[in-house]
Amino acid sequence: MGALHTSVPRWPAEIPAVDPAGRAVALLAFGAAGKRLLTAWRAAVPERTPVWSHVVDRADDDSLGLLARQVAEARVGWRLMLAGPEVDVLAARSVAIGLGVLDAEIRMVVTGAARKRVFCPHCRGTTETAAPVAAEVPCAGCGRRLHVYGHVSRRLGAYLGFMADAEEVA
Amino acid sequence: MTTALPGTAERVARFPFPFAADTYRYSTNVEPARRTVPTAAGSWGDRVLDVDAAYAAELELRREVLQRDPTRCSQLPHMRVAAWDALMTLLPELAATYPGAMSLQQRGDRWLWRNDLIGSSTSFVPGDEDSLPGGPLRLLGSQIQEDVVLLDQREGSLWADAGLVTFAADWSMGFDVGMRFLEVHGPVPRVHEAGVVQRAEQFLMRLQPGEQYRRTNWTMTVDRRLDSSTETYPEWGRDRRLVVDDPALPDRLHLRVEVQHLLRLGVSNAVCFLIRTYLLPLRELATVPEWRRRFAAVLAELPDDMADYKGLTLYRGAAVDWLTAG
Amino acid sequence: MTAVLSAPPAAATEEGGLLLTVAGVEEAAPGIRTVTLRRPGGGLLPAYPPGSHLVLSCGDRRNAYSLTGDGMAAPEYRISVLLCPDGDGGSAFVHALQVGDAVVAAGPRSAFAPVSTARHHLLVAGGIGVTPMLSHARAAARWGRSFELFYGHRPGAGAHRAELADVCGPRLRAFEQAAGLLDALGAALADQPMGTHVYVCGPAPLMAFVEETAAGLGWPGDRVHAERFSAADLDPGEPFVARLARSGGRVPVPAGVSLLAALEAAGVAVPSMCRQGVCGECRLTVTAGRPLHRDLYLSPPEHASGDAVMCCVSRSLDDELELDL
Structure with a gap:
């Protein structure tokens, strides 16, 4: 990935190819658009390479648990490919990275x-x-208006939000 | 507030005034640790860990902050060795710097730490979490005024994977933990185009066991508020506006200087980043004519994006006016 | 025991390096000498990450040797050195050391540390390449890390076998035949849980086997860590010419002569220390031409950018390499 200097992910303009070096591949797609990409990847996986593939609606406890179990069973040489909305891809990457x-x-x-x-x-x-980034959103927890900041935690799979009007005098 | 604070004379004499010229830009401004720097008012820099008259008060403040928000101490599981390494490097460092008041002694597997300055003593077995409730970083943070970040080195990068930071200048350790070094600095303007952060990371990755360097950074803070973290921004944000028309501006506005030490820990290979925060109100800063003139020049010249990132935009005009009016 | 620390155990090394005394000399295996070094007045030596080198002044040159301890600050350093009759004289110097001799060393240099996020550490040692692995194994045992060690050596010539058996228990798999080692390694590399990192040190063919087998099985480079223990392993290389951009000089570098040695012979002073591509001291800025990197010091991105070269081991891909000298 280029642009390592920002914490905001810059997604590649081109769809990445299946890593030919991988000995086993796990494909996880979120939603209909993700499913189309997964289908194309699946077709591109070399014939004798084992493939684990799942299409799910979103990154939730069920689908992330599924991924975690797959990582636990995997052997080095394994590759993970994720397709779908950013929020789901970030959540899945966070789980995978947390597992090594x-x-x-x-x-x-x-x-x-x-x-x-x-x-x-x-x-x-x-x-x-x-x-979008730089817009405001009410916090579901404390109700404060949050400024969505261009700073992303790979661990939380989340953007930082800080109080938008903290410097205003009430 | 009745907490004993260092008197003006000591605060000014030991203040690490960071400006060597009338303009300021980010640079990879590292130099070897422990070298004394003379200033117009005194000197600083002969030690890595600095205990001053605010010692007990700042440790008590840290205890309160951690009690309210334990996420100020964040440690990913793989940083266990690094955390013990930091403790077993810095407690002896502290004892060596203040031998009359502190000591670390080994009795078999156990180590005894005694600190007469705050009347504390504790014992633990290094590497045994059960022997030290709260863990090594919490013990370390209860003995030094410095904040601590531990950087892991792997995959050709440094990673901010552990830290105890209660005195952050507008950032959040709890949010940033687990990021690459370059990601942590993502929001800082200019430094990436200039390659400053990349060069700093390369430099840090080449630090050899036991090597110790330092740099300074600065911003401004309204009031003597060490905890100006993102977490507490709702509490202090409006002061940036309120201070502008406050007649007490020269007493409330502080130049905030961080002396940051960069130590390669021997056992774990982690880079230990120590951040010590010094706050000096403009009125005291102005007692040194050279500082008054120079800081006014730096503030007036600072490009808008840098001033904005540092949160100075609302009041820097007022600060320059006061500094130049004298 | 009661010990009071009077100085930080891991403080920066003294300017000019460490003055040490030989406190012990023993035969670890035929042709392999283990030397124990202490401070003349006693006291703790700086801590170091597993896999670190001690850069020892050996007569008129400095050689890097792997420290074999667990890396905790301790009163002594140990190195084990194989006598290489065809080497550059460093090993002969070490083998001639007697108890009581004084030696000068620079502080520990780390370039082969364990990866803290690893779920499992697969250690692979061949011959005298066991020295950094002994350090890794000791540290892994101390800190409770999951690991195993594959160790191949000549029959009867396994340095540190007994200590390793103590440290590793059933996690040690020793081999006296290369074929057995390679078969077992191939099987191990094919079946490691995600999160495993492999570390190898030994003769060039063993290193190549591990690196190529791992790559063939899909291991990414970030999981494979190789320590080339001797510059003697490097081939003599092709001749090239160093062009000095600032002074305008041209220095021919014949095959078998390092760029550093050629520059020195031509009277060009270059700071240097380990002469094995480890310490980082002899870094030069490249202004034109493509370096052939053979060092262990620069990072992969630095190698790729091609604007610096460690002149003690690295050479040139092109007929001419222009340096900022």
Whole structure:
């Protein structure tokens, strides 16, 4: 991935190819657009390479648990490919990295970046929103208006939000 | 507030005034640790860990902050060795710097730490989490005024994977933990185009066991508020506006200087980043004519994007006016 | 025991390096000498990450040797050195050391540390390449890391076998035949849980086997860590010419002569220390031409950018290499 200097993911303009070096491949897609990419990847996996592939609606406890179990069974040489909305791809990458998977073993493509999770450092709550970076969103935890900041935690899979009007005099 | 604070004379004499010229830009401004720097008012820099008259008050403040928000101490599981390494490097460092008041002694597997300055003593077995409730970083943070970040080195990068930071200048350790070094600095303007952060990371990755360097950074803070973290921004944000028309501006506005030490820990190979925060109100800064003139020049010249990132935009005009009016 | 620390155990090394005394000399295996070094007045030596080198002044040159301890600050350093009759004289110097001799060393240099996020550490040693692995195994045991060690050596010539058996228990798999080692390694590399990292040190063919087998099985480079223990392993290379951009000089570098040695012979002073591509001291800025990197010091991105060269081991891909000298 280029642009390592920002924490905001810059997704590749081109759809990444299946890593020919991989000895086994796991494909995880979120939503209909993700499914189309997964189908194309599946067709491109070399014939004798084992493939694990799942299409799910979103990154939730069920689908992330499924991924975690797959990582636990995997042997080195395994590759992970993720396709879907940014919010889901970030959540899945966070699970994989937490289990010892390296950036070099993950390829991702994002089918949309509208939805995002915003972490509120004031109450430590997380809000899901379609607001873009630099817009404002009410915190689902404490109700403060949060400024969506261009700073993303790979661990939380979330953008930082901070109180938008903290410097205003009430 | 009745907490004993260092008197003006000591605060000014030991203040690490960071400006060597009338303009300021980000640079990879590292130099070897422990070298004394003379200033117009005194000197600083002969030690890595600095205990001053605010010692007990700042440790008590840190205890309160951690009690309210334990996420100020964040440690990913693989940083266990690094955390013990930091403790077992810095407690002896502290004892060596203040031998009359502190000591670390080994009795078999156990180590005894005694600190007469705050009347504390504790014992633990290095590497045994059960022997030290709260863990090594919490003990370390209860003995030094410095904040601590531990950087892991792997995959050709440094990673901010552990830290105890209660005195952050407008950032959040709890949010940033687990990021690459370059990601942590993502929001800082200019430094990436200039390659400053990349060069700093390359430099840090080449530090050899036991090597110790330092740099300074600065911003401004309204009131003597060490905890100006993102977490507490709702509490202090409006002061940036309120201070502008406050007649007490020269007493409320502080130049905030961080002396940051960069130590390669021997056992774990982690880079230990120590951040010590010094706050000096403009009125005290102005008692040194050279500092008054120079800081006014730096503030007036600072490009808008840098001033904005540092949160100075609302009040820097007022600060320059006061500094140049004298 | 009661010990009071009077100085930080891991403080920066003294300017000019460490003055040490030989406190012990023993035969670790035929042709392999283990030397124990202490401070003349006693006291702790700086801690170091597993896999670190001690850069020892050996007469008129400095050689890097792997430290074999667990890396905790301790009163002594140990190195084990194989006598190489065809080497550059460093090993003969070490083998001639007697108890009581004084030696000068620079502080530990780390370029082969364990990866803290690894779920499992697969250690592979061949011959005298066991020295950094002994350090890794000791540290892994101390800190409770999951690991195993594959160790191949000549029959009867396994340095540190007994200590390794103590440290590793059933996690040690020793081999006296290369074929057995390679078969077992091939099987191990094919079946490691995600999160495993492999570390190898030994003769060039063993290193190549591990690197190529791992790559063939889909291991990404970030999981494979190789320590080339001797510059003697490097081939003599092709001749080339170093062009000095600032002074305008031209220095021919014949095959078998390092760029550093050629520059020195031509009277060009270059700071240097380990002469094995480890310490980072002899870095030069490249202004034109493509370096052939053979060092262990620069990072992969630095190798790729091609604007610096460690002149003690690296050479040139092109007929001419222009340096900022």
